[in-house]
Amino acid sequence: MPEKSSTSVGIDFGGTSVKLGVCRDGELLALDTPIITADFNGPAALITEMAARVAKLRVQHPEIASIGVGVPGLVDFEHGFVHILTNVPGWKHVPLKAILSEKTGLPVVVENDANAMAYAEFRYGAARGLNNIVALTMGTGIGGGLILNGQMYRGSGCAAGEIGQMSIHCDGKAGHYGNLGALEKYTGNREIAEHAVQRYAEANVIKTIEECTPKMIADAAKAGDDIARQIWQEIAEWLGTALASIAWLLNPDAFVIGGGVAQAGDLIFDPLKRKVQSMLSTVVWERLQIVPAKFSNEAGIIGNASLAADAIKA
Amino acid sequence: MPEKSSTSVGIDFGGTSVKLGVCRDGELLALDTPIITADFNGPAALITEMAARVAKLRVQHPEIASIGVGVPGLVDFEHGFVHILTNVPGWKHVPLKAILSEKTGLPVVVENDANAMAYAEFRYGAARGLNNIVALTMGTGIGGGLILNGQMYRGSGCAAGEIGQMSIHCDGKAGHYGNLGALEKYTGNREIAEHAVQRYAEANVIKTIEECTPKMIADAAKAGDDIARQIWQEIAEWLGTALASIAWLLNPDAFVIGGGVAQAGDLIFDPLKRKVQSMLSTVVWERLQIVPAKFSNEAGIIGNASLAADAIKA
CATH class of the missing domain: 3.30.420.40 (ATPase, nucleotide binding domain)
Structure with missing residues (x-):
């Protein structure tokens, strides 16, 4: 387990909103305004908006080296493939990692949201x-x-x-x-x-x-x-x-x-x-x-950012 | 995970009897007659008998490179230390690995019996x-x-x-x-x-x-x-x-x-x-x-022998 990690974007994708932040070593360096999930009609538009937000965050934080996304549903972690998000219309069989990685040029990790929360507590939280x-x-x-x-x-x-x-x-x-x-x-x-x-x-x-x-x-x-x-x-x-x-x-x-x-x-x-x-x-x-738990609202952002940072170091 | 393993002795230590066999790659090459647990008064005498049996098995199988022992109770796997065997009088705080290893000159692994059974099925059995x-x-x-x-x-x-x-x-x-x-x-x-x-x-x-x-x-x-x-x-x-x-x-x-x-x-x-x-x-x-399960009576012998063989290869 690497003790120091690089800077990453953590994305916490929920049924209502998508929260984004920049993290390093479990510290939240910047928090973006949330994306309203319902404002974007389907995966393509929403992933394009995620990529635009990442581009904006990179202006202030050019050292961003990876992206971690947590989603409320079943994913294939190895391929970064979203099988289905029951509470988000249109999200079925979406190659999220491939698309977001292609749009940003950064390595992307896609994880289930509860797993990301567990990882945040393991790396930087109550179970460190x-x-x-x-x-x-x-x-x-x-x-x-x-x-x-x-x-x-x-x-x-x-x-x-x-x-x-x-x-x-x-x-x-x-x-x-x-x-x-x-x-x-x-x-x-x-x-x-x-x-x-x-x-x-x-x-x-x-x-x-x-x-x-x-x-x-x-x-x-x-x-x-x-x-x-x-x-x-x-x-x-x-x-x-x-x-x-x-x-x-x-x-x-x-x-x-x-x-x-x-x-x-x-x-x-x-x-x-x-x-x-x-x-x-x-x-x-x-x-x-x-x-x-140590983290509450920010658990997803920190967990996903940490997963991404550790993945590229591993 | 090594595909081929060396020859080991597997010892299945039960409340009634201690079964011993020689294994390679999940195959039972030789089976010794069981030791009757109650014939030996306490850990020292029983471990001495185990070592004598191993010496006997090495005459026919000089290639034996390690010993795995499974016990019916709580062990510290890392140190090969038996905390307590509820159904075997006198077995409390016994450094089984240290003693048996000293008496035989071979590397020894000590495991809980149910874990050894699981390992046998994983390496060579129904869940291979x-x-x-x-x-x-x-x-x-x-x-x-x-x-x-x-x-x-x-x-x-x-x-x-x-x-x-x-x-x-x-x-x-x-x-x-x-x-x-x-x-x-x-x-x-x-x-x-x-x-x-x-x-x-x-x-x-x-x-x-x-x-x-x-x-x-x-x-x-x-x-x-x-x-x-x-x-x-x-x-x-x-x-x-x-x-x-x-x-x-x-x-x-x-x-x-x-x-x-x-x-x-x-x-x-x-x-x-x-x-x-x-x-x-x-x-x-x-x-x-x-x-x-694929294995029944021989699960302990095969599992413990396999754990020992894989441990010295790892």
Whole structure:
């Protein structure tokens, strides 16, 4: 692993916007204004805009030596080929690396967004210096990225890390693929909100889905709301079951957790640690850290830039 | 990965007996009579006997260049140090590699037994040529070994692969560590037998635990016993839930399954494949093989010998 890296552009391609920044050694040197994804009709126009933005950034930073792009979907990392982005119309079978590289003359790396987040935490974040890391991003869905034996682990079809689809209950609620007990169906933001509405209703408190975001439940718990505290305890039981299973399988150094749920701080991390410890042997538990992600909005930019910088050094 | 390897001794150290053989390129060239573990009082005497057996094997095979030992417990692979063997009295904090190497003058590798089984299948068995492999040994307990990115994956404390401790039910039966829903508590041989006794009793058929080994339930199912078929279906549901979760996490090329349950053949593999497929996306499923192990009794000898041979070539 190179300790010093060159300057790169990191591109965080989301369903709503495309964020771009210039990084070196995990430091954000410049941040561009986001591209609004919907303003560009299809891959060709959007990639042309990405290339124009890179050209602009190179005026200030002529030392830029590579580009890393993270995308919300399935990619072929080796070829930088986007199979499909479910939430971005028109993105199917796009040779993103080839096109962007041709337009900019720079080496390009294309990665899944959850993997890029994991890489940012591994290289410069909460899990820096550790060898075996499981990173989770908790939002509407639950994504994951794995660093194993000090390397990004992508799996045989670049589809590894789908922690939200793992089962915590063999007869439980069906996930998107008919997979019973899918973690996402218990601890995705929408499912947490639905569960909270129900728990409040049981106590004759009427709340709407919109009033039960992770932040709102955290604020309520901090204000002394016992129902809200109980909800965090339940989230910890569900999430902890999945993390303990992963720990038995992989004996990792750390779980790094990002996203709305993680922002509840000790409200989630305290019961989560207790739950995971209660499910593990001493040997597996004693090496394990469960920590919040260091990076939030900028994780994608930093992770993708770092992947690109390390790839050209390797 | 070296395609041709040198000649090695593989030692498969079990609670009852220690099996030894001479291997080259995954072929068993000679098999020694087993050492009865209980005949030797503690590590020093047993390691001395291992060294004497190796000396004897070297008379016929002077080309022996290394020794691999697999042990039923927790080891520090790097130092060849045995932390503890729960089922072998006196084996705690034993520098096995250092002692055996000193007594024989040969390089020694010490590995966990489930990892050695996985390595045998990866190098010369059912998963030969594949990159990402999850191997399971199903017996009283359920062990596992992982090959990821074409390398043995041991985890941060050499404790990875404990598939039997993974949870398939967040409110389920408690495992050995208080871990709710531990797979082993559903599909370990003893638990399968208890479940079978109960299923038969519900149909007014009286069977004992001893009459419900995996082999007996398989024979009954083959003879047309509907209850036995239903039991295999249930085992497939439980085991399949765990395998699907592992597949979502690791997107592997293959599950290789050995032990008594695997010997039921299509009775378990057919419903297991249907269950796992029903829980996965096409992308994850289409690359996945679920296959019986090639090696059985000799897996430990071949795996350990291969690990030793590859280690000295590396």
